[in-house]
Amino acid sequence: xxxxxxxxxxxxxxxxxxxxxxxxxxxxxxxxxxxxxxxxxxxxxxxxxxxxxxxxxxxxxxxxxxxxxxxxxxxxxxxxxxxxxxxxxxxxxxxxxxxxxxxxxxxxxxxxxxxxxxxxxxxxxxxxxxxxxxxxxxxxxxxxxxxxxxxxxxxxxxxxxxxxxxxxxxxxxxxxxxxxxxxxxxxxxxxxxxxxxxxxxxxxxxxxxxxxxxxxxx
Numbered sequence: 001x002x003x004x005x006x007x008x009x010x011x012x013x014x015x016x017x018x019x020x021x022x023x024x025x026x027x028x029x030x031x032x033x034x035x036x037x038x039x040x041x042x043x044x045x046x047x048x049x050x051x052x053x054x055x056x057x058x059x060x061x062x063x064x065x066x067x068x069x070x071x072x073x074x075x076x077x078x079x080x081x082x083x084x085x086x087x088x089x090x091x092x093x094x095x096x097x098x099x100x101x102x103x104x105x106x107x108x109x110x111x112x113x114x115x116x117x118x119x120x121x122x123x124x125x126x127x128x129x130x131x132x133x134x135x136x137x138x139x140x141x142x143x144x145x146x147x148x149x150x151x152x153x154x155x156x157x158x159x160x161x162x163x164x165x166x167x168x169x170x171x172x173x174x175x176x177x178x179x180x181x182x183x184x185x186x187x188x189x190x191x192x193x194x195x196x197x198x199x200x201x202x203x204x205x206x207x208x209x210x211x212x213x214x215x216x217x218x
Contacts, residue, residue: 012094069136075147150164
């Protein structure tokens, strides 16, 4: 049985979870889009197709969900770093993880816009970005639930950290494959852009994120 790693002070973790729930509650109250509508994207593209043409009512909930997505993803990275004893279990370590995850997500977003503007395939990139953000919004609830279980139920048990991180990686890998497959016709017709997309937006940012956390370990 894996060792349980109890964090001396979990006040800031509790605050992080509370912030995520407050964001969710605020967006739920003021957004015209219902959460079940977003979750329906797990089994159908109907919600994506509807909101793509009129996304005004989805904007507030999408922003809140993307913030939850980033906070939860950083908590998972933090859990892995602490479990492997690369860094001490404290707020500073989490903030470094959050910084790395935030830079990674923003880099993918703005690098994609820059490349698409320079090479003139903004329409393809807009479709990919919108679909990707719906998926991130959809997965933010699963990530939040996984992190709550990891910290509160399993208390950073070594095996739980490993299994949940592997499950998250497989989940993210799956939605990227689905995304590329969905728009394969558009991308293949612009084969150069497809190769550029894979190299710059699906490989380079991950390598930079890996290097960032390697620096944290040292």
